[in-house]
Amino acid sequence: MSKHLTKREDDYSKWYNELVVKADLAENSAVRGCMVIKPYGFAIWEKMQAELDRMFKETGHENAYFPLFVPKSLFEAEEKNAEGFAKECAVVTHYRLQNDPDKPGKLRVDPEAKLEEELVVRPTSEAIIWNTYKGWIQSYRDLPLLINQWANVVRWEMRTRLFLRTAEFLWQEGHTAHATKAEAISEAKQMQEVYATFAEQFMAMPVIKGSKSDSERFAGAEDTLTIEALMQDGKALQAGTSHFLGQNFAKAFDVKFTSKEGKQEHVWATSWGVSTRLIGGLIMTHSDDNGLVLPPKLAPIQVVIVPIYKGEEQLEAISEKVNVFVKELRAKGISVKFDNRDTFRPGAKFAEYELKGVPVRIAIGKRDLENGTVEVARRDTLEKQTINQVDVSDFVSNLLEEIQENLFTKAVDFRTANTTSVDTFDEFKEAIKNKGGFVSAHWDGTEETEDKIKEITKATIRCIPNDAKEENGVCVFSGKPSSKRVLFAKAY
Amino acid sequence: MSKHLTKREDDYSKWYNELVVKADLAENSAVRGCMVIKPYGFAIWEKMQAELDRMFKETGHENAYFPLFVPKSLFEAEEKNAEGFAKECAVVTHYRLQNDPDKPGKLRVDPEAKLEEELVVRPTSEAIIWNTYKGWIQSYRDLPLLINQWANVVRWEMRTRLFLRTAEFLWQEGHTAHATKAEAISEAKQMQEVYATFAEQFMAMPVIKGSKSDSERFAGAEDTLTIEALMQDGKALQAGTSHFLGQNFAKAFDVKFTSKEGKQEHVWATSWGVSTRLIGGLIMTHSDDNGLVLPPKLAPIQVVIVPIYKGEEQLEAISEKVNVFVKELRAKGISVKFDNRDTFRPGAKFAEYELKGVPVRIAIGKRDLENGTVEVARRDTLEKQTINQVDVSDFVSNLLEEIQENLFTKAVDFRTANTTSVDTFDEFKEAIKNKGGFVSAHWDGTEETEDKIKEITKATIRCIPNDAKEENGVCVFSGKPSSKRVLFAKAY
Numbered sequence: 001m002s003k004h005l006t007k008r009e010d011d012y013s014k015w016y017n018e019l020v021v022k023a024d025l026a027e028n029s030a031v032r033g034c035m036v037i038k039p040y041g042f043a044i045w046e047k048m049q050a051e052l053d054r055m056f057k058e059t060g061h062e063n064a065y066f067p068l069f070v071p072k073s074l075f076e077a078e079e080k081n082a083e084g085f086a087k088e089c090a091v092v093t094h095y096r097l098q099n100d101p102d103k104p105g106k107l108r109v110d111p112e113a114k115l116e117e118e119l120v121v122r123p124t125s126e127a128i129i130w131n132t133y134k135g136w137i138q139s140y141r142d143l144p145l146l147i148n149q150w151a152n153v154v155r156w157e158m159r160t161r162l163f164l165r166t167a168e169f170l171w172q173e174g175h176t177a178h179a180t181k182a183e184a185i186s187e188a189k190q191m192q193e194v195y196a197t198f199a200e201q202f203m204a205m206p207v208i209k210g211s212k213s214d215s216e217r218f219a220g221a222e223d224t225l226t227i228e229a230l231m232q233d234g235k236a237l238q239a240g241t242s243h244f245l246g247q248n249f250a251k252a253f254d255v256k257f258t259s260k261e262g263k264q265e266h267v268w269a270t271s272w273g274v275s276t277r278l279i280g281g282l283i284m285t286h287s288d289d290n291g292l293v294l295p296p297k298l299a300p301i302q303v304v305i306v307p308i309y310k311g312e313e314q315l316e317a318i319s320e321k322v323n324v325f326v327k328e329l330r331a332k333g334i335s336v337k338f339d340n341r342d343t344f345r346p347g348a349k350f351a352e353y354e355l356k357g358v359p360v361r362i363a364i365g366k367r368d369l370e371n372g373t374v375e376v377a378r379r380d381t382l383e384k385q386t387i388n389q390v391d392v393s394d395f396v397s398n399l400l401e402e403i404q405e406n407l408f409t410k411a412v413d414f415r416t417a418n419t420t421s422v423d424t425f426d427e428f429k430e431a432i433k434n435k436g437g438f439v440s441a442h443w444d445g446t447e448e449t450e451d452k453i454k455e456i457t458k459a460t461i462r463c464i465p466n467d468a469k470e471e472n473g474v475c476v477f478s479g480k481p482s483s484k485r486v487l488f489a490k491a492y
Numbered sequence: 493m494s495k496h497l498t499k500r501e502d503d504y505s506k507w508y509n510e511l512v513v514k515a516d517l518a519e520n521s522a523v524r525g526c527m528v529i530k531p532y533g534f535a536i537w538e539k540m541q542a543e544l545d546r547m548f549k550e551t552g553h554e555n556a557y558f559p560l561f562v563p564k565s566l567f568e569a570e571e572k573n574a575e576g577f578a579k580e581c582a583v584v585t586h587y588r589l590q591n592d593p594d595k596p597g598k599l600r601v602d603p604e605a606k607l608e609e610e611l612v613v614r615p616t617s618e619a620i621i622w623n624t625y626k627g628w629i630q631s632y633r634d635l636p637l638l639i640n641q642w643a644n645v646v647r648w649e650m651r652t653r654l655f656l657r658t659a660e661f662l663w664q665e666g667h668t669a670h671a672t673k674a675e676a677i678s679e680a681k682q683m684q685e686v687y688a689t690f691a692e693q694f695m696a697m698p699v700i701k702g703s704k705s706d707s708e709r710f711a712g713a714e715d716t717l718t719i720e721a722l723m724q725d726g727k728a729l730q731a732g733t734s735h736f737l738g739q740n741f742a743k744a745f746d747v748k749f750t751s752k753e754g755k756q757e758h759v760w761a762t763s764w765g766v767s768t769r770l771i772g773g774l775i776m777t778h779s780d781d782n783g784l785v786l787p788p789k790l791a792p793i794q795v796v797i798v799p800i801y802k803g804e805e806q807l808e809a810i811s812e813k814v815n816v817f818v819k820e821l822r823a824k825g826i827s828v829k830f831d832n833r834d835t836f837r838p839g840a841k842f843a844e845y846e847l848k849g850v851p852v853r854i855a856i857g858k859r860d861l862e863n864g865t866v867e868v869a870r871r872d873t874l875e876k877q878t879i880n881q882v883d884v885s886d887f888v889s890n891l892l893e894e895i896q897e898n899l900f901t902k903a904v905d906f907r908t909a910n911t912t913s914v915d916t917f918d919e920f921k922e923a924i925k926n927k928g929g930f931v932s933a934h935w936d937g938t939e940e941t942e943d944k945i946k947e948i949t950k951a952t953i954r955c956i957p958n959d960a961k962e963e964n965g966v967c968v969f970s971g972k973p974s975s976k977r978v979l980f981a982k983a984y
Contacts, residue, residue, distance in 0.1 A: 030566060030623050031559045031611065039554035039639065046555065062531035063538065067523045068613075068644055068660050069582075072589070074522060076599045086589040090561075091601055092613065093585045095648040097564070097578040107568045109583055109610055118601055119523065121560075121584065121613070131522050141835060147531065152560055152644065156587040168560050343633060 005355075007289050012233040019283060020162045023292045023356050026279075033160040033167030037276065040356065043300035044279055045170065049150065051202050051297075052172065052274065055194050061146045061174060066128050068152075069119035074127045078252035081126055084219020088156040090121040090167075121154040126220060126245070126271055129175045130253040137177060137267055139258045144187070145177040163280035164237075164492050171275035177267045179257065181246075184268035185223075188244040191272040192225040195240035203278065204295040204407040205229050205285045206415055207239060208438070208487060210463025215447050218271075222246035228462045228487065230415045231284040234436020236462045236489035239281050242272035280492070286380075286407050292357030293379055295407050296400040303329060303336045303396055304358045306349045308365030315340065318364055321389065325362070325374075328393035334400065354379065359403050360396055380406055421485070425476045428488070432457045438489050442482035444475035453477055459488040497847075499781050504725040508776060512654045515784045515848050517771065525652040525659030529768065532848065533655075535792035536771055537662065541642065543694050543789075544664065544766065547686050553638045553666060558620050560644075561611035566619045570744035573618055576711020580648040582613040582659075613646040618712060618737070618763055621667045622745040629669060629759055631750045636679070637669040655772035656729075656984050663767035669759045671749065673738075676760035677715075680736040683764040684717040687732035695770065696787040696900040697721050697777045698907055699731060700930070700979060702955025707939050710763075714738035720954045720979070722907045723776040726928020728954045728981035731773050734764035772984070778872075778899050784849030785871055787899050788892040795821060795828045795888055796850045800838045800857030807832065810856055813881065817854070817866075820885035826892065846871065851895050852888055872898055913977070917968045920980070924949045930981050934974035936967035945969055951980040 005022065006014045020026050025041030028034075037045065053063070069092065076082045096113035100106040122128065129147075136142060150172045160166050174191060178184040192209055199207045207227035217224045221243035229237045250256070250266040259265050286293040296302050305325065307318040322338050329336045337358075339349055346363065353361055361377040368374050374392060377384045380403050387395050418437030422428045431439045439459065443449060454460050468484045475482050497514065498506045512518050517533030520526075529537065545555070561584060568574045588605035592598040614620065621639075628634060646660045666683060670676040684701055691699045699719035709716045713735035721729045742748070742758040751757050778785040788794050797817060799810040814830050821828045829850075831841055838855065845853055855867040866884060869876045872895050879887050910929030914920045923931045931951065935941060946952050960976045967974050 027624075027627075029559045030563055030620065031561045034559035034561060036559065036624050037557040039556045042556045043554070045557075062535070064531045064534045065529040065537075065662065067521045067526035067528065068646065069523045069526060071522055072599060075589075076597070079597070082589075082599060086599055089587070089589060090584045090611070091586040091589065092582045093601065094583040095581070097567075097574075097581060097583065097610075097612070105568070105571070107564060107574060107578055109585065118589075119582070120589070128522065132519075132528050135519075154560065170557065 005289060005291060008232065015289070016280075016284060017162065019287060019291060025283075025292075026162045028162065031167070033157060035162050035166050035168075037170075040300060041279060044282070044294070044298055045276060047298045047300065048198075048202070048278060049172075052194075052198055053150075055198060056148050056172075056174065059146075059190060059194060061148045061176075063149065064147050065149055065151070066125050066132060068122055070122050070125075070128045072118045072120060074131050075120045077127060077131075078220050078249055080248070081124075081220030085123040085155070088158075089123050090154045090156055092119040092121065122151070123153055123155045124271075124273075125149065125151070125153075125173055126175065126249050127253075130249040130255060130269070133175075133177055133267070134253050134255045137255055137257050140179050140260050143177055143179045143257060143267065144183065146174075146187075147176065148172055148174045161280075163276055163283070165277075169275050169277065171273050173271060173273040176270045177250075177255070178270070179259065179265075179268070181268050184246075184270050185244050188223070188225055188242045188270040188272065191242040191270070192227065192240075195227050195242065195272075195274060198274075199227055199229065199239055199278075200408065202295065202297045203282050203285070204297075204404055204411060205239070205281055206408065206412045208463060208465055210465040210468075210487065212241075212463060213447075213450060213461045213486070215450055216461065218243045220245060220248050222248070226463050228489075229281050229285065230418060230438060230489070231281070231492070232414070233284070234418055234490070236438065236491040237277075237281045237284070238462070238491065239278060240272070240274040243270060245269035245271060285411050287357065290382070291355035293407070294357035294359060296359045296404045299357065299359050300335070301337045301353075301356075301358050302334050302400055303360045303362060304349075304353045305336065305338045305362045305364065306346050306353075307338075307340055308346045308363055310366075314366055317369055321364065321369065325389075325392050329396060332393060332397050334397065360399055362392070362396070378403055380410075422476060423473070428453075428476050429457055432459045432488070432490065436490060438462070438487050440485045440487055441476045442473035442484070443486045444478045444480035444482055446478070449475060449477045453488070458490050460491055462487045462489050462491060497781060497783065500724065507781070509654065511775060511779060511783060517775075517784075518654045520654065523659070525649060527654050527658050527660075529662075532792060533771060536774070536786070536790055537768060539790045539792065540690075540694070540770060541664075544686075544690055545642075547690060548640050548664075548666065551638075551682060551686060553640045553668075555641065556639050557641055557643070558617050558624060560614055562614050562617075562620045564610045564612060566623050567612045569619060569623075570712050570741055572740070573616075573712030577615040577647070580650075581615050582646045582648055584611040584613065614643070615645055615647045616763075616765075617641065617643070617645075617665055618667065618741050619745075622741040622747060622761070625667075625669055625759070626745050626747045629747055629749050632671050632752050635669055635671045635749060635759065636675065638666075638679075639668065640664055640666040653772075655768055655775070657769075661767045661769065663765050665763060665765045668762045669742075669747070670762075671751065671757075671760070673760050676738075676762050677736050680715070680717055680734045680762045680764065683734040683762070684719065684732075687719050687734065687764075687766060690766075691719055691721065691731055691770075692900065694787065694789045695774050695777070696789075696896055696903060697731070697773055698900065698904045700955060700957055702957040702960075702979065704733075704955060705939070705942060705953045705978070707942055708953065710735045712737060712740050714740070718955050720981075721773055721777065722910060722930060722981070723773070723984070724906065725776070726910055726982070728930065728983040729769075729773045729776070730954070730983065731770060732764070732766040735762060737761035737763060777903050779849065782874070783847035785899070786849035786851060788851045788896050791849065791851050792827070793829045793845075793848075793850050794826050794892055795852045795854060796841075796845045797828065797830045797854045797856065798838050798841045798845075799830075799832055800855055802858075806858055809861055813856065813861065817881075817884050821888060824885060824889050826889065852891055854884070854888070870895055872902075914968060915965070920945075920968050921949055924951045924980070924982065928982060930954070930979050932977045932979055933968045934965035934976070935978045936970045936972035936974055938970075941967060941969045945980070949980075950982050952983055954979045954981050954983060
């Protein structure tokens with residue numbers, strides 16, 4: 001396989017697919033639509049998990065684990081949720097294989113081992129969890145119930161892409177129960193805020209916070225809050241959602257509590273999730289034609305040190321220096337890899353770490369030893385600089401912060417340059433067609449208009465931004481009055 | 493639900509089931525044989541995971557993620573493995589539900605959405621992983637491949653018990669590939685050692701390291717190494733296994749590498765796993781008739797502080813003191829909970845934390861304020877002691893270590909007292925029947941004898957201990973010559 005990537009401007013989609021595989025992040029598996037997350041890709045997910053988990057716990061949530069399977073009778077209990085997921089779910093019907101009498105050495109489903117009730121492999125866990133909450137919630141004293149689960153889920157998507165849309169994916173799903181509507185709404189907003197903070201501060205990926213229109217809402221929710229990011233090809237990515245579920249699941253599963261006043265009331269609910277899709281967003285926000293670009297805060301390896309040497313003796317002298325850097329950097333909590341493999345030449349190593357997006361590369365050779373210097377290269381701008389050995393740990397530590405900030409600033413600038421405010425449908429079509437990006441436009445609030453705009457332009461309403469100002473205008477499509485601009489884009 | 497537990501001597505099995513539920517560890521779900529792991533139980537699993545994950549990484553392993561589903565054709569590729577798991581696997585046959593025309597509001601499997609090839613929900617991942625490794629391994633340079641996965645697996649067990657045997661459980665599975673047989677064997681041994689260290693140093697659960705007899709070996713393995721623990725009711729628990737897989741999977745999936753000498757050879761493999769079953773072992777090793785007893789190193793809450801007060805003013809004065817303790821203890825890395833809920837009385841709180849196995853409880857009331865003291869109670873021995881407030885952090889820190897050691901010593905003593913060496917089959921039967929425990933006996937090495945002994949006594953060979961001495965003797969059952977004693981027990 002060639003080390004060279006297709007260029008983004010030639011074929012963005014091909015560039016993405018090649019990058020994911022060549023940077024050792026993930027690959028397709030023998031199971032249609034399911035991916036294998038390779039160690040380097042999984043290490044990014046582990047870093048994401050660690051930060052998110054910390055943020056969830058800081059906001060009072062605890063982890064738990066609920067079954068993979070949802071019995072059909074529970075799955076169908078909340079009607080809209082069932083309708084939304086029935087079309088794309090994996091169904092377990094049997095619990096045994098047996099030798100196939102017609103084909104020696106082959107197995108077949110044992111017809112006598114048919115389940116009385118089919119089991120759906122969870123596409124999301126509201127049903128199984130709310131059926132459980134029924135037993136956990138009796139009184140207002142049991143509320144709020146603030147639970148999160150890290151799990152795999154399955155949605156039988158027909159068109160899949162590594163990380164962005166896969167039949168099985170990893171995610172976390174928060175499921176909370178509250179005594180009042182106001183409290184549930186405030187929880188849903190809080191988690192949208194947590195997601196936005198994570199996206200911006202750790203992924204260096206700016207997001208627009210908003211709520212979904214009726215047609216894009218989660219099946220079974222009253223309101224879906226979202227964070228929307230803009231990818232380099234001008235398409236939007238829904239990066240995380242937080243749902244206010246009203247009393248829909250409480251009613252479907254009959255979950256009531258006795259209030260302080262002694263009244264029986266249905267519980268109010270939220271659910272919220274982000275998934276391995278975030279890795280796709282991370283890639284498409286920062287990476288370039290040379291490969292992956294990772295923000296330091298989520299990079300499995302933040303600094304790689306490559307020795308340039310001839311012979312064992314030079315390597316030893318270099319290693320002695322490097323061990324000092326490694327120690328100093330690790331003392332600052334920086335993850336460092338010293339790549340002293342003798343099976344690869346420095347040039348090959350440089351290319352590998354560039355492809356894998358390691359934020360900072362340090363090279364040190366014979367002349368550096370003599371001069372007391374090292375060469376530092378940053379992945380984001382590809383700039384190189386020679387610095388004194390005594391400055392290494394401070395310099396690198398500052399540089400990592402600078403890279404993190406620079407990536408965020410660049411992404412914000414890109415989004416600003418690719419957000420267009422339009423007032424007519426011609427402008428709208430032009431904007432979507434020419435450069436894509438976010439298009440801010442007045443909309444009459446109807447699903448009909450939304451559908452027609454989608455049909456004509458492929459753009460959908462990504463969200464009604466939280467900070468949308470009241471502004472009198474007319475819908476770009478129907479000309480009917482509108483009081484707010486919403487954000488349109490083509491989307492992943 | 494009564495707070496009182498059945499006593500262990502009255503009904504050990506009932507005591508266990510009640511304890512798991514009452515201590516808020518787990519409960520049965522709406523899905524046959526699948527459990528819900530509640531936040532308190534899951535917090536123990538998270539602690540286990542963190543330590544194990546660290547140990548795996550320290551021994552050079554990386555995490556990755558492979559698909560939940562195994563296509564039938566891959567599942568059946570390694571014949572023995574397939575045979576071992578075919579009888580108890582969940583099979584996905586369809587990918588869609590539709591409205592049931594006969595039952596309004598109900599769903600049914602869409603007969604047109606039948607999969608061309610059935611998918612088995614992984615009972616273990618050798619097949620899907622070795623099919624992937626085929627693409628990853630070409631040369632000796634790609635070896636060793638040292639990978640671990642944290643995942644859920646499903647085995648359709650007919651008789652299930654919370655944590656000990658459930659249809660779905662959480663585990664980690666390591667899957668490694670090596671250039672030589674010797675290296676693979678040494679990896680399998682290393683991981684047995686890692687498991688034993690974890691069991692003894694963190695769970696305070698002594699284990700016997702050994703290998704399995706042919707009949708108890710993992711389906712598809714050449715050799716299964718095990719760690720075996722003894723529960724309080726005299727039954728053994730297989731707590732972790734590490735398999736030397738030979739070239740079985742490499743041959744089944746045609747995974748070859750080019751050696752340094754340029755020859756094409758099949759790869760050598762291991763796999764190894766521990767699961768949420770460990771939580772069952774933890775419970776049954778230490779807990780008592782009052783509830784759970786947790787070793788400090790795995791306790792989600794190591795210290796709980798309960799204020800004993802009348803009125804807001806006293807609580808404030810106490811809280812001021814407690815905040816100092818909390819700060820001091822946390823600075824030492826100790827997890828502390830200050831339970832100042834006003835909805836429960838101190839007695840109820842004491843009972844709750846006893847049931848939940850919190851290692852150290854500190855109580856502080858009005859008189860303590862006056863005397864500059866607190867009352868410290870340890871969960872393992874139920875002893876209480878009054879100490880000076882200035883000593884709290886040092887005292888508690890030492891006490892936690894002491895409790896950890898004491899639990900291990902007690903468990904070792906129990907095992908010693910419940911291990912019997914026998915030379916005749918009468919003695920054997922007597923030992924198994926009267927007190928259970930481990931029975932060390934000579935065995936002729938045949939499966940036939942093993943089966944007969946099992947039929948008569950229900951005891952199985954738990955392992956051939958690693959440290960079994962060469963010793964001439966005769967099989968307790970057949971009288972045939974034997975050179976080693978093996979360990980029998982009834983087992984979970």
